[in-house]
Structure formats: C-alpha cells, structure tokens
Amino acid sequence: MSEPLVLGIESTCDETAAALVQGNRLLSNVVASSMNEHARYGGVIPEIASRAHAESFVPVVSKALKDVDMDLSQVDAIAVSAGPGLAGCLAVGVSGAKALAWAAKKPLYGINHVIGHIAVTQLQFGPFPQNALALIVSGGHTSLLHVDDLARSVQVVGTTLDDAAGECFDKIARLLGFPYPGGPHIDRHARLGDPHAIAVPQGLTKGRAGAEHPYDFSFSGVKTAVARWVERRQQAGLDIPVDDVCASLADSVATVLSRKAMAACHRFDTDTLIVGGGFSANSQLRGKLEELGDQEGVKVRIPKINLCTDNGAMVAMLGVNLVQAGLPPSAPDFSIDSAMP
Ligand code: KG4
Ligand code: ZN
Numbered sequence: 001m002s003e004p005l006v007l008g009i010e011s012t013c014d015e016t017a018a019a020l021v022q023g024n025r026l027l028s029n030v031v032a033s034s035m036n037e038h039a040r041y042g043g044v045i046p047e048i049a050s051r052a053h054a055e056s057f058v059p060v061v062s063k064a065l066k067d068v069d070m071d072l073s074q075v076d077a078i079a080v081s082a083g084p085g086l087a088g089c090l091a092v093g094v095s096g097a098k099a100l101a102w103a104a105k106k107p108l109y110g111i112n113h114v115i116g117h118i119a120v121t122q123l124q125f126g127p128f129p130q131n132a133l134a135l136i137v138s139g140g141h142t143s144l145l146h147v148d149d150l151a152r153s154v155q156v157v158g159t160t161l162d163d164a165a166g167e168c169f170d171k172i173a174r175l176l177g178f179p180y181p182g183g184p185h186i187d188r189h190a191r192l193g194d195p196h197a198i199a200v201p202q203g204l205t206k207g208r209a210g211a212e213h214p215y216d217f218s219f220s221g222v223k224t225a226v227a228r229w230v231e232r233r234q235q236a237g238l239d240i241p242v243d244d245v246c247a248s249l250a251d252s253v254a255t256v257l258s259r260k261a262m263a264a265c266h267r268f269d270t271d272t273l274i275v276g277g278g279f280s281a282n283s284q285l286r287g288k289l290e291e292l293g294d295q296e297g298v299k300v301r302i303p304k305i306n307l308c309t310d311n312g313a314m315v316a317m318l319g320v321n322l323v324q325a326g327l328p329p330s331a332p333d334f335s336i337d338s339a340m341p
Contacts, residue, residue: 004076004323007100008316009061011093012085012113013139014038014049016056018064019312020075021320024122028067029306029313032056039179043170050088057096064312072104077329079319082110083340084140090336098332107329109322112340114141116314117276119150123317125301131270133157135261137285138277139166139181142257144215144264147274150318151325156341157264158215165253166279168219172226172249176242186246187282193247195284200252201225215264222252250284258288265298272299281308 003023010017014034020027034052038044065071080097083090094110101108118134134145134154142160147153163171166183173182201221226249233240265273275289286302293300307313 004320005074006316006319006323007061007064007072007075007078008312008314008319009078009080009093009097010113010116010310010312010315011053011057011089012081012083013089013310014044014052015310016053016060016093017310017312017315018061019316020064020068020070021123021313021316023320024126024317026123026313028064029311030060030064030067031311032060035181042174042180044086044180046086046088049086050092053089053092057092061096061100072100072106075104075106077107077109077319077323079109079111079315079322081113081116081315082330082334083113083337085113085338087336087338090338094336102332107323108332109319109327110330110334110336111315111318111322113310113315114138114143114277114340115150115154116318118145118147118274119318119321120307120311120314121274121276121301121303122321123307123313124303128274129270129272131268132272132274133261133265133268133270134274134276135257135280136277137165137257137275137279137282139170139183139279140164141277142217142219142279144261146264146268149325151321151327157268158217158260160217160219162218162220163223164279165217165219165257166277168223168253169249169279171223172245175227175230176240176245183279183282186250187284189243189246190250190284191247193241193243193245195247195251197241197244198226198229198248200248202252202256215260217256217260219253222249250282254282254284254288257285258292261289262292262296262298266296271297272301275300275302276308276314278309281305
C-alpha cells in the first residue's frame with residue numbers, strides 16, 4: 001500500500017471534524033464547530049460539546065466521504081483522536097469511529113491529537129525531515145518536541161509548567177470583555193497597539209533553576225502581571241488601552257516562544273522548525289518566528305490558518321504516517337485517554 005487512504009475523525013474539544021487524506025494529499029475536510037454555543041459561558045462546556053459531537057458525527061463523516069464521492073469501503077484505515085481532550089467529547093468520536101471500523105472491517109488507529117497538530121504540516125510542506133524540532137501551541141498545550149520519527153519517536157524537550165499560551169490569552173481576553181475563545185480577539189487588537197506600551201514579563205526566560213534544559217515555559221506570571229495592571233487601572237477609574245495591552249501581551253508571549261524554539265533548534269542541530277496547534281494562527285507569533293527563522297537560518301513550517309485549528313486532516317495525516325510505518329492498529333477495546341501525554 002504505497003499511498004494509504006485514511007479517514008480521520010476529530011472530537012477532542014468543540015470541533016467535530018472528519019477528513020480524507022491519501023499519502024500527503026488532502027481530499028476532503030469537513031469541520032462543524034459548537035464554539036458559538038460556548039461563547040456566552042466564557043469557555044467550553046463539556047456537556048454541550050459532547051452533545052454537539054453526537055449530533056454532528058454522522059453528518060460530518062458522511063459529508064467528508066460524499067464530497068469526494070467515496071464510501072467507507074474504499075478507505076484503507078480510520079484514525080481517531082484518542083486524547084488528550086475532554087473525556088465526554090473523546091468518547092463520542094472514539095465510539096463512533098469504533099462502530100464505523102467494525103461495520104466496514106477497517107483497521108482503526110487511536111492517535112494523539114497533539115502530535116496530529118504537527119503531522120498536519122506535511123499536507124502543505126511534504127514529509128518531515130529526519131531531525132526536526134516542533135513547537136506546539138494551543139489552548140491546552142505549549143511544548144517543544146524533538147521529532148526523530150513522527151510515528152515512533154517524539155521526545156519532549158520543554159513544556160509549560162503552568163498555563164498554555166492560548167489559555168493565557170483566553171483568560172486575559174475574558175478580563176478585557178471578549179467572548180470565548182479570546183485569542184483571535186487579542187491578535188486583532190494587538191495589531192493596532194504598541195507592543196512596548198506595558199512592561200509584560202517574559203515568563204521563565206531562563207528555564208527552571210538548576211534544570212538541564214532551558215526550554216520550559218511559564219505563562220501564569222504573565223497572565224497575573226497583565227491582569228493586575230488592568231485591575232489597577234480599573235480601580236483608579238482610568239481607561240484601559242485595550243490595543244496596547246493586547247500588543248504588549250502578544251509581543252511578550254510571541255518573543256519567548258520563538259526565542260526558545262530557535263534555541264532548541266540550535267541545541268538539536270536542526271534547521272527545520274515545525275509549528276502547530278490553534279495558537280499558531282497568531283499573527284504576532286507567526287511574524288516573530290519568520291523573522292527569527294530568517295536571521296538564524298531555520299526554516300519555519302507554519303501551516304495555513306485552517307490547518308492550525310482542530311480538524312480531521314491532522315488526524316488522517318498522522319493515521320497515514322502510522323500505516324506507512326507499518327504499525328499495528330489499536331486494539332479493538334482501546335480506551336480514550338483524556339490526559340494523554
Ligand atoms: O488547538 P486548538 O484549536 O484547541 C486546543 O487543542 O486547545 O487551540 C485553540 C486555542 C485557543 O486558546 C484560542 O484562543 C487560540 O488557540 N487561538 C489564538 C488564535 N487563534 C486561536 N490565539 C491567539 N491568536 C490567534 N489568532
Ligand atoms: Zn488542538
């Protein structure tokens with residue numbers, strides 16, 4: 001099987017998604033989101049998200065197949081996000097995928113959603129180089145990974161010790177009155193503001209004291225510093241310069257992420273940085289990574305925006321990698337792992 005055709009199914013959070021990938025070609029890609037239903041609550045409500053997955057699962061998978069005039073009998077394998085994510089949401093996607101695999105007698109691969117976020121870049125840039133560094137930034141994760149072999153060997157080089165970058169943005173956005181998810185609102189306002197207007201600390205610039213590697217992150221102090229600054233202004237009855245707050249926050253977070261990613265590339269002697277996760281849609285981060293990449297001779301592979309956020313293509317692409325690597329499918333009774341490392 002030279003170019004496996006894989007159906008990928010995603011349901012870790014608020015997107016129900018399905019896609020067909022053959023080799024590294026994206027054939028179809030369907031996403032239904034329950035995001036608008038959560039906006040007024042300031043965050044994803046697991047119960048609402050799970051119910052939305054149950055409603056959207058069959059229509060979304062059917063459309064992904066129908067868009068290319070295919071049926072399940074034509075796919076070589078099915079892949080589904082088995083974690084990390086919200087347990088109820090994962091349960092809907094994994095149960096649905098198991099039912100499809102059983103009915104159509106297809107091998108089923110339970111994949112790691114976070115690795116899917118970097119696998120998806122192959123659709124745009126082709127296969128991974130032998131030795132790559134990956135920066136994954138989302139609402140739940142901020143990690144630097146060293147990737148020897150995407151299907152078999154991925155090593156954590158650094159991670160956040162507290163909040164993820166997206167989580168930090170979402171929390172500040174809430175304080176500024178933006179609906180969930182606030183990251184894109186901060187991005188938009190940051191483009192209009194002065195990034196040096198407010199002194200925002202760059203969390204954990206040097207890494208944990210005494211740690212072997214300086215590639216960890218910390219965004220909880222960043223969030224607190226910005227929140228305190230805003231609260232002090234509110235208490236003093238002063239206006240909040242929203243654009244400047246957003247620009248200063250975005251500059252601080254984008255700078256620390258891109259500097260550490262570049263330092264890790266040099267440490268692991270790689271000239272390619274793969275970037276993934278919902279937060280990689282952030283324009284300040286994209287700008288900083290491209291600027292530093294040019295200066296330091298590192299090729300930066302950032303996917304286009306619709307591949308940054310959660311989708312089925314990332315799951316299908318990683319499924320293709322697992323099939324091509326000759327790995328066995330997951331056991332029929334494999335379970336979801338909401339805290340998958
Ligand atoms: O990967 P993702 O879609 O879901 C998780 O697995 O977390 O990432 C969602 C996160 C949210 O925190 C959202 O606010 C953030 O990515 N995000 C952004 C932007 N677009 C999405 N943050 C900053 N700027 C953006 N343009
Ligand atoms: Zn994600």
